[in-house]
Amino acid sequence: xxxxxxxxxxxxxxxxxxxxxxxxxxxxxxxxxxxxxxxxxxxxxxxxxxxxxxxxxxxxxxxxxxxxxxxxxxxxxxxxxxxxxxxxxxxxxxxxxxxxxxxxxxxxxxxxxxx
Amino acid sequence: xxxxxxxxxxxxxxxxxxxxxxxxxxxxxxxxxxxxxxxxxxxxxxxxxxxxxxxxxxxxxxxxxxxxxxxxxxxxxxxxxxxxxxxxxxxxxxxxxxxxxxxxxxxxxxxxxx
Numbered sequence: 001x002x003x004x005x006x007x008x009x010x011x012x013x014x015x016x017x018x019x020x021x022x023x024x025x026x027x028x029x030x031x032x033x034x035x036x037x038x039x040x041x042x043x044x045x046x047x048x049x050x051x052x053x054x055x056x057x058x059x060x061x062x063x064x065x066x067x068x069x070x071x072x073x074x075x076x077x078x079x080x081x082x083x084x085x086x087x088x089x090x091x092x093x094x095x096x097x098x099x100x101x102x103x104x105x106x107x108x109x110x111x112x113x114x115x
Numbered sequence: 116x117x118x119x120x121x122x123x124x125x126x127x128x129x130x131x132x133x134x135x136x137x138x139x140x141x142x143x144x145x146x147x148x149x150x151x152x153x154x155x156x157x158x159x160x161x162x163x164x165x166x167x168x169x170x171x172x173x174x175x176x177x178x179x180x181x182x183x184x185x186x187x188x189x190x191x192x193x194x195x196x197x198x199x200x201x202x203x204x205x206x207x208x209x210x211x212x213x214x215x216x217x218x219x220x221x222x223x224x225x226x227x228x229x
Contacts (some may be wrong), residue, residue, distance in 0.1 A: 004158075041160065042202065043220035056214060060193075099127050099209035101147060103161030104217060 001027045004107035006091050012113045015081060021110045023074040023091030029105070031098040033073040034066060035090040037109070043090055049074060050098035081114045088112075119203045119221040124224040127197075133190040135223055137203030140184040146207045148179060149217070150188045159202065159219075162188065193227045200224050 004025045013019045014064075025031065030060045035043035044115040048056035048070045057066075065077040074091055088111050120138040122229040126168040127133040139148065149164040163170055163177045169178040190197055209215025221227075 042221060042225050045216055045218060048216070054215065092158070096211075098215055101164070101206075101208055103149070103151075103164065104159075106158030106160065110158075 002105070004091055004093050004105050006107035006110050008110060009108070010111050010113075012115060013078065013081065014115055015083070017081075018077070018079045019097075020078065021076040021089055021091075021112075023076075023093075023107060024072055025093045025105070026072055027093065027095070027105065029093035029095050030071060031094040031096065031100065032068060033092040033094075033104065034074070034076055034093065035106075037088040037090060039087075047076075048098050053055075055098055078112075079113075083114050086113045119205055119220050121201075121203050121220065121223040126224065126226050126228055127190075127193045129195060129227055129229050130192055132157050133197065133225060133227070134192040135188040135190075135201050135203075135225065136185065136194045137188070138185045139203070139205050142205050142213070143207065145211075145213075146205045148177065148183075148186050149176070149204040149206055150177065151202045151204065151219075152197075153202070153222075154196075154199040162201075193225075195227050195229065198225060 007022045018065045035045040037043040038042050046060045052068045063080050067075040088109040090109045092106045095102045147166050151159040151161040153159045165177045179186045200222040202219050207213035
């Protein structure tokens, strides 16, 4: 298995809803990442997990809450989002920890719309 | 992390080589050059990376100038499926004050035409 799987592919949520994005990989990668991408813009780094520990939080608002329950799974919990949070949310993983120089494997993303 | 400068867009004829330039004049000695691409509605895809020697893999070749201030990604025989946004990224290894973060710039939109 050489893929990063993200679910759901599309999500529409209201501003008072609580939802979660899921990312899964079975390549033995020990670094996992969340990126946010607005339309026609490059991906922006949100969080970095290395060996299941949060190592970087790019000053992301607390309405985004990451969780790494095990080495294969990464979640992004969403609560009280704003319409401007609508974007493509990308998950990536990397062999070894975040200190490695290997390339990242990205998932296809979850397209989130906040109404 | 050093910044990169890429042309906003480029065209290439199908079957010809696509040469994508990247300027990174402020690159530090321990920073690597990475290339990723993003096909419409998909996640970015890793292509290649290098420090100072030229690199080649099954997807592309990476040519880094001797002073390391610029590089060129070469797709030897471009196909329509190579139409994508190509990102050149400079990244330092994690450690010694560096976070090792992969930060995307604006990229080059490559349009391969029949």
